[in-house]
Structures are given as C-alpha cells and as structure tokens.
Amino acid sequence: MTEEWKKRWDDRYQEKAYAYGVEPNDFFKHQIKQLQEGQILFGAEGEGRNAVYAAQLGWKVEAFDISTEGQKKALHLAKENNVSIDYHVGFLPELDFTDEQFDAIALIYAHFPPPVRSEYHQILNQKLKSGGTIIFEAFSKKHLEYRERNPKVGGPANIEGLFSLEDIKRDFPDYDIELLEETEVELNEGLYHNGTGSVIRFVGRKR
Secondary structure: OHHHHHHHHHHHHOOOOOOOOOOOOHHHHHHHOOOOOOEEEEEOOOOOHHHHHHHHOOOEEEEEEOOHHHHHHHHHHHHHOOOOOEEEEOOHHHOOOOOOOEEEEEEEOOOOOHHHHHHHHHHHHHHEEEEEEEEEEEEEOOHHHHHHHOHHHOOOOOHHHOEOHHHHHHHOOOEEEEEEEEEEEEEEEOOOEEEEEEEEEEEEEEO
C-alpha cells in the first residue's frame, strides 16, 4: 500500500505545474506569524509551498514526504526564493528526526494513509518540544458532500481518509487546544484545491 501511495504522489508531482500552487496555505500563513521563529517540521509537504514560506520568515525548516518528485519541486521553489530547506524523502518511521527536536510542526492537508495515520501522529508528537505548537488543516468527514458536488475541490474520496474533531482529540491528547473547529473554506490552491470545502483546523500547544 505504501509503495502505491508513493507512486500516486510521484505521478501527481511530476507535472510541470505546481499541484497546489506556490503560495502558502492561508490558514498556515496566518498561524505561523503568531509564533516566534525556531525549528519547524512539515509533514507530507509535497512541493514545498508552506516550507518555503516559513523559511522566508526565518524559520529553520525540515520537511518530509514520500515523493521524490515533490522534493525536486520543493527544492527548486526554495532556490527560486533564495532560501534553504532540509527535505527528507521516505516513510516517517524510517526518518531520523530527534525526539523533542522541533518548536512547531505543520500538517497542512497531510492526509497520511489511514492504516498508519495515528501511528504517524504519535511519532510526530514525540518530535515536538514541550511547549511547541502544531498547526493543522485538513479535510473533514463532511467534505465528501462538497467533493461530490465539485470534484475540483480535491481531497480524499473515501471517508477513512478524512478527519473528525474526535480524531484530532484522540491523536493529540496532550495538548492545550488554542483552536479546534470544523469550518467551511474557499480554496484556490493550484490545480487540485478549487472551490468550497469542509476542513478541520487545529492549533495546539504541547504540554
């Protein structure tokens, strides 16, 4: 399953155009500005739009994804913007991040495969410092209705790949919740996020 997942994203990211654009996600852009710069990790970062933005703000950026094609485009985008990001390709359990290494973790549409999603979240919890912040935005379980009306809005086509508020509370229990909501958004991100969708947004500070 994981190799099929890698091929899927390599196929998407090998297109010339940036699948989700080169501008940062609006929610992430707003939230990252509330934090003091430090070291940040981006999960399932794809073509690097959010990682590059954080680097422009002065963060020390690390990112990971399973797509080599995504890495190529992310590093190209970083070079175009005269910043540096450390981008790892591989499955999270095999990557050599240190416990309590990061001041912040960004999960922006990081729809990990359902069988490993909670495991990945637990690993990421370990990599975040006490007092560190998670910034999260991803499609909610209600999003399937939006996707059926407008496939161009993107997102997983199965309910298992989507999030509920309860999923977040279960996977991130040791956090002071600064924001946790299910809300409707208008997306205009590259080729594959266009239209009205339903998302879960979460900002939490690790105890």
